[in-house]
Amino acid sequence: MKRLRTLFFFSAPIAILYLSPVAQMSNKLQFGAIKPNKPVTYVSDKVKFAGPVETKAERDARMKWWRDVRFGMFIHWGLYAVPAGEYKGQRSTRIGEWIMEWANIPRAEYEKFALQFNPVKFNAAEFVRIAKDAGMKYIVITSKHHDGFAMYDSKVSTYDIVDATPYHKDPIKALAAEAKKQGLKFCFYYSILDWHHPSQYVDAPGKDPSAGNRTTKMKPGGKEEYVAYMKGQLRELITTYDPGVLWFDGEWQDWWTEEDGQDLYRFVRALKPDIIINNRVGKGRQGMVGMSKTDREYAGDFGTPEQQIPANGLPGVDWESCMTMNTTWGFKFYDDQWKSSQTIIRNLIDIASKGGNYLLNVGPTAEGLIPQPSVERLAEVGKWMKVNGAAIYGTTASPFPTQLTFGRATSKPGRVYLHVFDWPADGNLRVPVWGKPVKRAYLLANPKTALKFNESSEAVSIQVPLKASDSIATVLVLETAN
């Protein structure tokens, strides 16, 4: 490991961004892009929050693109794609990227997968096209997962795809460039837990000390070195690839504290002030439910429900549900429990109707291909989005106080979109009133033909065609006063 340069940030009442002279000299690091932080005003006097703290208007401006896009592609791609869920004949119902943990693979053995990792079929333009055609507007890819292997050309480690595999190329570079070209935001996942870094080891019954484990121990004095290593990698990721989001994970280690999370949050924001960071940077997350605890202020800009959709959205709270399409994040060749495109599309609608984003995962193979069942499902989603995207992008949560019996709703100023899952057999859709008179009603797929409706004090009855135009979700638009 090469020596690291550290960026110091002091969170005194006046924030001062201090760059070491060595860091300033390095032309690899584009420090010109970094604006010094504004004076810090804390959100509350009780909590010294993970600044730079901003006004609501500043935060809204920073979060704007993320709130508008609603739908993104998660990519879990790494060395675990080589064993693809099988080690020495052993298979598991567990997730593919955790194979180093469940198959108890020692570091030195796991490293050997790198020699077989040669994703020659990888095509960045194709990856981005698949995402874009599905209607996805951003991509979050694993830069380094729990196994510690970097999928980009890291200068602070040789445990990366360029140095350690026969591929010798940086797929992340190609993907970042393609995303930019095709107009998608490019973002990174980064794991705090690291099964490969020498600072961490496993102390668990039956476990090899250098294998993977849900929790690792930190060697005495190892944390400082490891945090410097992480910061080195994060600086590379931010300055080289300009990500829109940093999506942390693996924060549940007992050696990682909220203060560490706040420090890392500040570090990342100092490198790119308008970047967006998830709540797994610190200790705020409530397990798989993913929303941040409210007993104090925690680092992170949005909640991260995992494999689930909250029952209700929370006004003013940003969140993103991440989900798999089968049952694993990292590729497993025998996992064929695919969700239907109907489930995926309705999940997207359900999430948007609660004011959240949907981050839907693909797990590419070691050859560099997105599995065909994923490609097919994404194409189906894309077909729906082509007609109905306006009812998803830039929308906010349903205006109805309770969930609609026939489907879901999203809204925009002057418009409510009704996503009808259960089409009324009698051609009469009854919508509870929500306080705004309806001016015009029509099918999103057919805006020129106005639908007749009657409004009473309880409901708006809309005369709809007898058959739904889309059996998954047909969208009606109700125009209202702004």
Ligand code: GLC
């Ligand atoms: C979990 C898993 C991890 C996966 C992540 C995605 O935290 O540990 O493998 O990357 O969920 O949300």
